[in-house]
Amino acid sequence: MARSGNAGSSRRDRRKRSGGPSSGPAAGRPSVSAEGAIIIFAKAPVPGTVKTRMCPPLIPDEAASLHGSLVMDAVERTRSLRGFDVFLACTPGMDHPFFQTLAARHRIRLCDQVGEDLGQRMDHALTAAFTRGYAHAVIVGTDIPNLAARHYERATALLQTTDVVLGPTEDGGYYLVGAKHPVPALFADIPWSTGEVLTQSLAGAERAGLIVGLLDPERDLDTFDDIRAFLHNDAGSGRLSTRTGNVLHTLIQRHGEASPG
Template identity: 55%
Template sequence: MAPFGKRQGSKRHRSPKGPFRKPFETQTPDFQRTLVIFAKAPIPGQVKTRLCPPLTPDEAATLHGSMVMDTIERSRALRDVTRVLACTPTHTHPFFQALGARHPIVLWDQVGDDLGARLHHAVQTACDRGARSVILVGTDLPTFQTSLATEALKMLAQYDLVIGPTLDGGYYLLALKTPAPSLFSQIPWSTDQVRAWTEQAARELGFSIGMLPMQRDLDTIDDLHAFIEELHAQQASGISTRTARVLTTLAARLLNRE
């Protein structure tokens, strides 16, 4: 996307067992500081479709899955933060169940008719459980670092809203302290105006806005080539390890197809 700026999905439903699963916790998690990672299951033909071609649906799904896993693994370094994986199509998908068995993370379903509704639902749900700081991130950022989330939490002491902007006009991170439905309503998702409209909505609410460093997400063919070029130039120290390996493999395959 920008993780929160590039695609809408179909309506998401609660699972029959409810939206939450707590694989590791033996007691109710402390949601005061919550990181919500939005993720799709790596189903071929349903993720990273804008990379196909030149990638095959299976290759695109492998790349997507690597970024989901890397985002979760990197976020483990956060201290005093409850991590939530907001899943689609449902947290009962085997991919998410495997992650929940491996990592101390809360699983819940994405709920809402569109992306904006799902983002608002995540914030509202966390705040209903006591959150005072909520960070929303996607899984399209190969260079995601814990320091970005840590800095966002610090900035919330000064700002009402913190945005991590992407080059394509969206954002890779949004942090706030209270539910604000209008931040996510009437936003032109899947366009390069997502961040601009979000900022305007924040200003209309009287919110102060803090900005994190600009980042490139991996959502288009141009993005794919840019990250591959960084790897070839050995300038990609920030790319997570698993995703870097997948990109290296894909680069070799693409070269052979020329």
């Protein structure tokens, strides 16, 4: 198991690394317009399929409204970035009207998520990015209201000296994964949707001899109590979009303060 370290630090396995990072786009690969790829993993905001752990007290329509706002935040906050092409990896499919509207409004590309579980889907997305010729790629979810350009910039900086970058969440998962070559070992045999995701991912990275860098931890929004905690602790940071802030405050007004735990 890889030892825990400070945020932003790197981890080096004591054994000799097996193989090195890719040196750049291989000959014959399709040309790309940027060095890096940002891949936003997103579900369509269909009531009853998103933010289900918030229901109750939320009703499915409210949960879907919040989810849709968070997806839009994730896309909009990539607009100021330079050096990245942005992809929206969609489920159930990129033909959903929500995704088509986002693609028309913003300069992003759509693709489908491919794989049986989250690990397979992330592995496929990263491998596809490197096949296209990107030198590094970052995958993010849509549950972090404070996700900002600084996260991508710090991840890119860490990838200069690491194989993998992870952004831990406070519940034991991670909100961001970046790499500069395929890392299938990072996604193998992980108990997804549990508090062991980060720990087991770090252990897999250590077994594979991968150097891992860590970003600062962030709070994700999975439960109604997460909304309460976020508004109490983080909303004053100034990084919350007006749209999502209004949604969160409306939900608190409607349903009251959720009891801790």
